[in-house]
Amino acid sequence: MNEQQILNFIKKKSQLPKLIVIYWPTASWKTALSLKVAELIDSEIISADSRQIYKQLNIWTWKITKEEMNSIVHYMIDIIDIDKDYSVWEYKQETEKIIEDISKKWKIPVICWWTWLYIDSIIYNFKLPEVEADWEFREKMEKLRLEKWNEYLWEMLNKVDSDYATSLSPNNYRYVMRWLEVFEKTWKSKLELKQKNEVKYDILFMTPYNWDRQALYNKINSRIDEMFKDGLLDEVKDILKKYPKDSFWLNTIWYKEVIDYLDWNIS
Numbered sequence: 001m002n003e004q005q006i007l008n009f010i011k012k013k014s015q016l017p018k019l020i021v022i023y024w025p026t027a028s029w030k031t032a033l034s035l036k037v038a039e040l041i042d043s044e045i046i047s048a049d050s051r052q053i054y055k056q057l058n059i060w061t062w063k064i065t066k067e068e069m070n071s072i073v074h075y076m077i078d079i080i081d082i083d084k085d086y087s088v089w090e091y092k093q094e095t096e097k098i099i100e101d102i103s104k105k106w107k108i109p110v111i112c113w114w115t116w117l118y119i120d121s122i123i124y125n126f127k128l129p130e131v132e133a134d135w136e137f138r139e140k141m142e143k144l145r146l147e148k149w150n151e152y153l154w155e156m157l158n159k160v161d162s163d164y165a166t167s168l169s170p171n172n173y174r175y176v177m178r179w180l181e182v183f184e185k186t187w188k189s190k191l192e193l194k195q196k197n198e199v200k201y202d203i204l205f206m207t208p209y210n211w212d213r214q215a216l217y218n219k220i221n222s223r224i225d226e227m228f229k230d231g232l233l234d235e236v237k238d239i240l241k242k243y244p245k246d247s248f249w250l251n252t253i254w255y256k257e258v259i260d261y262l263d264w265n266i267s
Contacts (some may be wrong), residue, residue, distance in 0.1 A: 001015040001036050006204070010041065014202040017103045021123070021205050027219040029093075031064055034112040035072060037206070043107040044073040047116035048122070052250055053086055056239050058206050059232045062223065082243050082250070087178075089130055092121040121256040125197040131182045139175045156180060164190040225255065232258060260262055 009018065022034045038045050050062045055078045063077065075098050079085055102109040113119045120126060145153050152172035160183050168175055179190060186193060209216070237257045239250065245259055
């Protein structure tokens with residue numbers, strides 16, 4: 001951690017509220033750096049992770065524990081249940097309010113970055129559409145998906161917004177369905193709707209990554225071992241007692257594989 005860089009940023013005069021963003025990549029000790037920075041400047045941390053917002057998804061998401069927080073206030077962790085939807089627009093609205101509240105305490109918020117769309121909505125101040133959920137449309141899309149499978153929905157999106165479709169896997173069907181829903185309401189592509197406004201913050205970007213790829217891969221592999229030692233199987237079993245297997249955030253790497261293992265589909 002470059003303490004002098006941080007101190008210079010604090011002293012720098014700016015017309016905009018300041019943010020410190022800890023970024024890139026997975027398993028690069030971003031959490032540890034965010035804690036060090038927040039402790040150094042006596043501040044608070046905002047998570048920008050689209051999975052850590054969900055309750056009970058703890059081990060696979062490498063969610064920070066209360067003990068690891070070391071009394072530093074954290075936001076945007078464990079805020080909704082697994083079966084609930086949460087849009088980038090909602091994240092942007094809530095996080096900007098938190099940033100404002102922290103700044104009023106004469107503190108510089110520290111954002112720990114995992115999810116690109118979340119942090120982009122803050123950094124570049126994207127104007128995102130507020131499109132309420134249309135459950136009738138979603139039920140229709142889900143019925144279509146079950147009849148013709150994920151690729152069919154993806155092709156539907158590709159016909160109306162190929163730029164966004166090519167950034168998604170057909171297996172990310174919730175994202176595909178959501179943007180079909182938005183398009184149905186707005187008749188605009190994601191690029192058309194994702195408008196940049198004037199930047200709202202003065203930002204210091206910091207990363208703990210030192211470009212040692214082998215060390216990073218070793219860290220990822222060791223984390224996978226740790227997840228199972230820490231009880232990933234039991235976590236999934238507990239979640240399945242309350243939520244169906246096809247819940248969106250259970251259809252992701254590791255949770256999906258663990259469910260297949262519990263169902264004897266893989267060994």
